Amino acid sequence: MTNTLLILPGDGIGPEVMAEVTRIIDWFGDKRGLAFDVTEDLVGGAAYDVHGVPLSDATMAKAQEVDAVLLGAVGGPKYDDLDFSVKPERGLLRLRKEMDLYANLRPAQCFDALADFSSLKRDVVSGLDIMIVRELTSGIYFGEPRGIIEEGGQRVGINTQRYTEAEIDRVARSAFELARKRGNKVCSMEKANVMESGILWREVVQRVHDADYPDVELSHMYADAGGMQLCRWPKQFDVIVTDNLFGDLLSDVAAMLTGSLGMLPSASLGAPMENGRPKALYEPVHGSAPDIAGQGKANPCACVLSFAMALRYSFDQGEEATRLEQAVEKVLADGVRTADLMQAEGGTPATTAQMGDAILAALDAS
Amino acid sequence: MTNTLLILPGDGIGPEVMAEVTRIIDWFGDKRGLAFDVTEDLVGGAAYDVHGVPLSDATMAKAQEVDAVLLGAVGGPKYDDLDFSVKPERGLLRLRKEMDLYANLRPAQCFDALADFSSLKRDVVSGLDIMIVRELTSGIYFGEPRGIIEEGGQRVGINTQRYTEAEIDRVARSAFELARKRGNKVCSMEKANVMESGILWREVVQRVHDADYPDVELSHMYADAGGMQLCRWPKQFDVIVTDNLFGDLLSDVAAMLTGSLGMLPSASLGAPMENGRPKALYEPVHGSAPDIAGQGKANPCACVLSFAMALRYSFDQGEEATRLEQAVEKVLADGVRTADLMQAEGGTPATTAQMGDAILAALDAS
Numbered sequence A, B: 001m002t003n004t005l006l007i008l009p010g011d012g013i014g015p016e017v018m019a020e021v022t023r024i025i026d027w028f029g030d031k032r033g034l035a036f037d038v039t040e041d042l043v044g045g046a047a048y049d050v051h052g053v054p055l056s057d058a059t060m061a062k063a064q065e066v067d068a069v070l071l072g073a074v075g076g077p078k079y080d081d082l083d084f085s086v087k088p089e090r091g092l093l094r095l096r097k098e099m100d101l102y103a104n105l106r107p108a109q110c111f112d113a114l115a116d117f118s119s120l121k122r123d124v125v126s127g128l129d130i131m132i133v134r135e136l137t138s139g140i141y142f143g144e145p146r147g148i149i150e151e152g153g154q155r156v157g158i159n160t161q162r163y164t165e166a167e168i169d170r171v172a173r174s175a176f177e178l179a180r181k182r183g184n185k186v187c188s189m190e191k192a193n194v195m196e197s198g199i200l201w202r203e204v205v206q207r208v209h210d211a212d213y214p215d216v217e218l219s220h221m222y223a224d225a226g227g228m229q230l231c232r233w234p235k236q237f238d239v240i241v242t243d244n245l246f247g248d249l250l251s252d253v254a255a256m257l258t259g260s261l262g263m264l265p266s267a268s269l270g271a272p273m274e275n276g277r278p279k280a281l282y283e284p285v286h287g288s289a290p291d292i293a294g295q296g297k298a299n300p301c302a303c304v305l306s307f308a309m310a311l312r313y314s315f316d317q318g319e320e321a322t323r324l325e326q327a328v329e330k331v332l333a334d335g336v337r338t339a340d341l342m343q344a345e346g347g348t349p350a351t352t353a354q355m356g357d358a359i360l361a362a363l364d365a366s
């Protein structure tokens, strides 16, 4: 079976961090006999500049064919005034929607070497390892009707949250499956006290649990209380499953808590394709960071670890994924630090490429 | 002018904490010549038990007439299986909606004596004092259509986010007015990158600013980034203005960060009545805490400070409000601690009533 990859570096620091990932992909081909058939293409502002849209139909078609898409980041001030329909983000949202990537896996992990970077106390975050499973193809991000309409002489902004039983069912299953390979605990978050879509969410998650995952410990929490508990004592959680909008907010809060924001990867998975592999897109949690783009300052680790997730979830190479993750952890433990990781206690300053070098060296030694 | 107050203790710890507030209200009548005409009534589960609804029409009518409503808390496990339409929360939501209390003021303040209780590092939170202005009568909490419908053989949960220009305009004004009396900075949060209602939100806030508050510093942030920034360095904010749902989540996160959750009050304000006073409801940010209800363990400070907000915003008694706030701070500095405030470094344990005693003593000494 060939391993096909579509690489979409995107905007801002996307191309820089992706350049390091490309070297690592090559390393796996050369040294581990794990060859990838890689195509590169445009997304976001970069695509808009060339095609007038943030994702061309041709790129969309390619994304549907490959085993995995690896995305850098999209967006930047240059595109702030573009019409909503062609903003860089729409490229990303189109990929998620048309590939039907309903399960967004966002690990919030605190790297031991970085625990002091958190604004939280060390004992609250050290060793933290939670997995947020965010529904990614429905909810208020995509529901109709939507738009800005004229009504009674003024404009009204409208968005619709819609969840079907089937949509909730499938993402709940993803969460329970993951939990079984981890701490065997799922906490589901919604606002069932004020939203009917939250009532249905809670009911379906409970039903899936009772029918097929009674061995997994399940709890329910209102999303506002969930946000509080994440800040108070995040280690109480193992897997959190929640909708698209709450997941957007809660996963960002969780990511920031770890102090490891520049380190965090994500995977967005859909249904299995003909070859048994799931539709998949991998991307760092951080954004395009236009303020530091092009200066060799960006931390490539989140994008590198996104590729590690690809190894695990798309190519069934769990051992090689662990090898790469351990290489990154070793480099951190050795004190190699891109600008975002430099704080009082020192470390060895590294450019984006030097961080890449260090990871490759750690891989060689592995 | 008489000062009329409707007291709705509600459920769980509501009645206990409200009992202490009642003593403090009496103190202001006796010692400061500030008499209040107080009526007490039922809300939430307590109302459901008697009337079969979480807020009777008679109570609703009374709330419309008084200068200020003071609410304890609603909800409890006993009511978990009630139909959505008569859940305790619906009583609170009906008050907010029918009184048209569009501006929910939620101070997130770190009490110096409690800074070590935060899960965040001391320097990140000590001295923190931000004000979240949450839109409270619209958005996805109230938008139609809503419900659980049948479609193509399965159920679909639906809620609608709707914001009119007028709704955004008025809450933006509340935020700018408040900012002028504080740090003169407003940060508005939405998801204009994915929601059209967010685009309208951003546009109207900017327009109100440019037309009538150009002296106030205004910035915009996506709500997910806002959640991150609250966790990273909350002191960058002065006033935050945001919609009903984001406000629910972000204000809870901000409250938890302070480490002072049991201490935080809130005010919900509407348009001026005939006597010039705004429609107003005051309530603690914490919930009904059924696990400790009836044991004399609850911390009455948040409810006491909610009454201080009533003094300031409804009765134009800023100096008396400050007197009460300082009394609470003194008691904390003296080490008086209800159970929620007891941690390693000691302090003097106090019951709910003993905390009330201590505040009254501090008032006497003021």
Ligand SMILES: CC(C)[C@H](C(=O)O)[C@@H](O)C(=O)O
Binding pocket: A089, A092, A093, A248, B193, B194, B224
């Ligand atoms: C860029 C933006 C559209 C996106 C989202 O809101 O989903 C981002 O915040 C994310 O979390 O991936």
Ligand SMILES: CC(C)[C@H](C(=O)O)[C@@H](O)C(=O)O
Binding pocket: A193, A194, A224, B089, B092, B093, B248
């Ligand atoms: C009790 C509940 C309905 C309420 C809300 O969601 O608004 C609460 O969380 C709050 O923040 O006041």
